[in-house]
Amino acid sequence: MGNIRDEWFPIASSADLQPGTCSALTLLENRLLLGVGKDGQPSLFPDTCPHRGAQLSLGSFDGAKFQCPYHGWEFGLDGRCLHQPAHPGRDPSAASTLPSYLLREGYGLLWACLGDNPKCLPTYPEYEDGTGRSLVLKAAPFASSGPRIIENFLDLAHFPFVHEGYLGDPRIAGIDRYVVEVVDGMLRLSEVSVWQPNPGPLATSGGPVSYEYTVSHPYAATLAKTPSEVDGGERSGFSILLVASPVNETECLVWRVVTVRDPGVDTDAQRAFNRTIFEQDINVVESQLPKRLPLDLRAEVHQPADAGSLAYRKWLIDRGTSYGTVPKTE
Numbered sequence: 325m326g327n328i329r330d331e332w333f334p335i336a337s338s339a340d341l342q343p344g345t346c347s348a349l350t351l352l353e354n355r356l357l358l359g360v361g362k363d364g365q366p367s368l369f370p371d372t373c374p375h376r377g378a379q380l381s382l383g384s385f386d387g388a389k390f391q392c393p394y395h396g397w398e399f400g401l402d403g404r405c406l407h408q409p410a411h412p413g414r415d416p417s418a419a420s421t422l423p424s425y426l427l428r429e430g431y432g433l434l435w436a437c438l439g440d441n442p443k444c445l446p447t448y449p450e451y452e453d454g455t456g457r458s459l460v461l462k463a464a465p466f467a468s469s470g471p472r473i474i475e476n477f478l479d480l481a482h483f484p485f486v487h488e489g490y491l492g493d494p495r496i497a498g499i500d501r502y503v504v505e506v507v508d509g510m511l512r513l514s515e516v517s518v519w520q521p522n523p524g525p526l527a528t529s530g531g532p533v534s535y536e537y538t539v540s541h542p543y544a545a546t547l548a549k550t551p552s553e554v555d556g557g558e559r560s561g562f563s564i565l566l567v568a569s570p571v572n573e574t575e576c577l578v579w580r581v582v583t584v585r586d587p588g589v590d591t592d593a594q595r596a597f598n599r600t601i602f603e604q605d606i607n608v609v610e611s612q613l614p615k616r617l618p619l620d621l622r623a624e625v626h627q628p629a630d631a632g633s634l635a636y637r638k639w640l641i642d643r644g645t646s647y648g649t650v651p652k653t654e
């Protein structure tokens with residue numbers, strides 16, 4: 325599994341954390357229990373009782389304590405075992421404590437790290453720079469590996485086919501050379517130009533659009549659309565942070581934060597548009613075999629437009645990320 329446990333992954337939207345509730349989830353094949361105290365403070369534990377392994381989320385939660393459904397052991401939100409009903413007069417030992425995992429908030433999301441040496445959240449400066457309005461989209465299940473999903477997000481040559489009429493036109497499918505570089509450990513694709521039928525909110529005809537992509541986390545990428553006069557001026561700029569939270573190596577929940585520059589943006593329309601584009605990708609990406617991304621560059625055939633995908637595969641090798649990939653052998 326390499327160092328994937330040291331990466332942060334979103335497990336909930338901050339806005340959805342309801343005080344006094346708990347929910348079960350799976351991250352990196354781990355059955356987990358997220359509890360939110362009455363004060364709104366979240367805690368994350370294995371969803372497995374240390375006594376006989378029963379699933380704690382089948383029991384009850386009163387906003388301060390979980391009770392296991394099997395023998396009724398009670399746990400506080402610090403994980404400590406508070407009560408063992410078969411022995412009411414005895415203090416539970418430290419060995420009955422539930423271990424807890426690291427949590428932090430960022431970009432409107434709650435992130436978890438299951439490892440002991442947490443790395444950084446992906447960089448997404450547009451969320452905080454005050455030039456836009458951010459929307460957290462509902463997480464969507466995706467039956468493929470995180471690296472296949474991220475590579476699809478970085479892929480340009482599919483726009484005219486998978487997103488015909490939205491992000492491209494098969495008659496204008498040429499992809500110009502773009503810049504691929506690693507800057508401060510981040511992969512960056514810049515000077516990317518693609519022809520789009522509707523380049524921005526004020527555009528009256530099709531034209532070129534410029535994008536910049538960054539990858540600073542193996543299961544996340546950002547896209548920034550550069551505002552320009554041809555596609556509606558300043559208001560047309562937007563950015564997207566996309567993160568795949570792995571349920572396992574070939575199934576993810578995909579989180580997206582969209583930051584739009586236009587202060588008067590129709591947020592419902594923006595959510596609907598992003599959902600449409602995302603749904604267009606699902607069938608094709610879920611059909612890709614193998615579902616795990618081959619890191620041996622000889623395993624698939626490439627075209628010049630794939631320079632970003634090839635750089636992403638090399639970046640994963642340098643990062644030491646093998647989870648969700650077919651690692652290079654030799």
Ligand code: FES
Binds near residue numbers: 373376378393396
């Ligand atoms: S398995 Fe949880 S109290 Fe026994």
Ligand SMILES: [Fe+2]
Binds near residue numbers: 486
């Ligand atoms: Fe796509």
